[in-house]
Amino acid sequence: MRANLVVAFIGMLCVVGCGGGGSSAVSGGGGTPAPTGANVQPVTVDSGPTGVAGTSNPAVNTLYTTVTLCVPGTTTCQAIDHIQVDTGSSGLRIINTALTLSLPLQKDANGNVIAECVHFVDGSSWGPIRQADIKISGETASNLEVQVIGDAAYPTPGNGCIGTGKTAENTVASFGANGILGVGPFIQDCGAACNQAGAATYYTCTSSTACTDTGAIALQVINPVTAFAADNNGVIIELPAVSGTAASVSGYLIFGIGTQGNNGLGTAQVVTLDANGELTTNYKTQVLNQSFIDSGSNAYYFPDDGSIHSCPPPPDTSTHAPGFYCPATTVNLSATIVGANGVSSSINFSVADADSLFSTNATVAAAASLAAPSNSVSANGSTTFSGTQTFDWGLPFYFGHNVYTAIENKNTSAGVGPYFAF
Amino acid sequence: MNPASAKAIRVLGWLTAGVLASQAICLPAHATLGEDVTTVENDLIQMKAQLRTTSVAGYTVHEIQTPANTVVREYVSASGKVFAVSWSGPLLPDFRQTLGRYFDEYNSSASAPRVGRRHLSIEGTDLVVNSYGHMRAFYGNAYVPSLLPPNFSVADIK
Numbered sequence: 096m097r098a099n100l101v102v103a104f105i106g107m108l109c110v111v112g113c114g115g116g117g118s119s120a121v122s123g124g125g126g127t128p129a130p131t132g133a134n135v136q137p138v139t140v141d142s143g144p145t146g147v148a149g150t151s152n153p154a155v156n157t158l159y160t161t162v163t164l165c166v167p168g169t170t171t172c173q174a175i176d177h178i179q180v181d182t183g184s185s186g187l188r189i190i191n192t193a194l195t196l197s198l199p200l201q202k203d204a205n206g207n208v209i210a211e212c213v214h215f216v217d218g219s220s221w222g223p224i225r226q227a228d229i230k231i232s233g234e235t236a237s238n239l240e241v242q243v244i245g246d247a248a249y250p251t252p253g254n255g256c257i258g259t260g261k262t263a264e265n266t267v268a269s270f271g272a273n274g275i276l277g278v279g280p281f282i283q284d285c286g287a288a289c290n291q292a293g294a295a296t297y298y299t300c301t302s303s304t305a306c307t308d309t310g311a312i313a314l315q316v317i318n319p320v321t322a323f324a325a326d327n328n329g330v331i332i333e334l335p336a337v338s339g340t341a342a343s344v345s346g347y348l349i350f351g352i353g354t355q356g357n358n359g360l361g362t363a364q365v366v367t368l369d370a371n372g373e374l375t376t377n378y379k380t381q382v383l384n385q386s387f388i389d390s391g392s393n394a395y396y397f398p399d400d401g402s403i404h405s406c407p408p409p410p411d412t413s414t415h416a417p418g419f420y421c422p423a424t425t426v427n428l429s430a431t432i433v434g435a436n437g438v439s440s441s442i443n444f445s446v447a448d449a450d451s452l453f454s455t456n457a458t459v460a461a462a463a464s465l466a467a468p469s470n471s472v473s474a475n476g477s478t479t480f481s482g483t484q485t486f487d488w489g490l491p492f493y494f495g496h497n498v499y500t501a502i503e504n505k506n507t508s509a510g511v512g513p514y515f516a517f
Numbered sequence: 518m519n520p521a522s523a524k525a526i527r528v529l530g531w532l533t534a535g536v537l538a539s540q541a542i543c544l545p546a547h548a549t550l551g552e553d554v555t556t557v558e559n560d561l562i563q564m565k566a567q568l569r570t571t572s573v574a575g576y577t578v579h580e581i582q583t584p585a586n587t588v589v590r591e592y593v594s595a596s597g598k599v600f601a602v603s604w605s606g607p608l609l610p611d612f613r614q615t616l617g618r619y620f621d622e623y624n625s626s627a628s629a630p631r632v633g634r635r636h637l638s639i640e641g642t643d644l645v646v647n648s649y650g651h652m653r654a655f656y657g658n659a660y661v662p663s664l665l666p667p668n669f670s671v672a673d674i675k
Binding site for chain 1: 583584585586587606607608609610611612613614626635636637638639640647648649650651652653654655656657
């Protein structure tokens, strides 16, 4: 939400006169030479797919790749660009308008179609589960469950889905991508929480408009990596450092950890995760035990202690960056990530004035020092709210770090997942 | 007494109250954000949930745990109004139930175009919502500034 409100103003400025854009393209990551192999997939950070880039709401700090889907067992395939790469979720989801293939519907043992209301922080996305063979780099996941969001064949969210908030994330424009590739630390997207009715997540449909929250079903959407024949214990995201801002960034998504010559852990530190996929961050005097590393977050989000000025949050529109940190001068900070295994790593990061980051005519698809409070100032504007226990290490953390995500219950050269390493 | 020890004592009192309340089987009444506490236990029925109640100076916290292990806490003032709610767990709560009359305002704000989907902050005219987290771990809170008890710090919404 914040990012799009920010960039809405860039669009308006560009109407006045955008030349070639001032920011540069940055490529690399993973050192030299560039990684090669059947498990190496190119990724980019840019302004988004058609329908997002060049609009009033282009993407910021959003990592994309291209995924090929095929009708199972056939060579009838479609490559879909600008699928967001997300270590904060599990499973492949495609926006229906980006999909031209006719994929078979996944059905339960009774022959009923399965649909999903997948929860995001600000709402949910609705659509049935279909089956596809997935091809990414040289890896294949056969007969994989894929959620088709906004699928016209099953248009009506089931009861309970409405209560998660408006199911608004059903278009490319609202999603900011043609789909999302969840390659997080979990195998299933929902896990045990969906083993009963009332979870408002998995539904069985007796018709195109009659879907019921029936509780436990055998099938969930899964992390596609776990369905590969090899290199299936995790991923590495390798992106170069970004100095200030960039119009685009390119790097690599590498499948497997310690399974090939190109995906060893090297000197990376392993921080293990709790049952929620989370770790602890020590920031100033705060011990934030609901912290996470997430390529699907577009900024650093951490509690506001009142020391860094914030632009007023939405719906305020008096700045280019409502809700983001807007210090008068860039602030250099550090925080310590502590894994469940006690391993700790001190991380330096910077917080720039988001208002000025987005006040130029240049295309800004990547911003290394973009940060926001993980809480809002209270309505009276004078008291800061510090209830959050979260430090979200978003995509800016990935700029200049090779970040490993090891999947739960999977063996790696550094032990069993889940963990992050960097 | 310095502020740190005062806080520690208050937390201890909170926990003690929780133990006492959880030993009492009778279910206190509660309702949704902005509503009066009533004898209607809609939330419990809707969420098929269990309830625990604790009291601290000036307000009461009703803690509801759904079968999916999402915990919803409702903060009730001495005058009987639900002035804040918070949630924590693997799935979002039903916001129609927990936000009540504020659901529409939340909904229209939440559906504004955006890219990031791990954080949401809304400051409406008399509604503040913070929602954050990721798949399998959702956190958040909502409160009505005009209903906050005197001297209540929103930092105490846990």
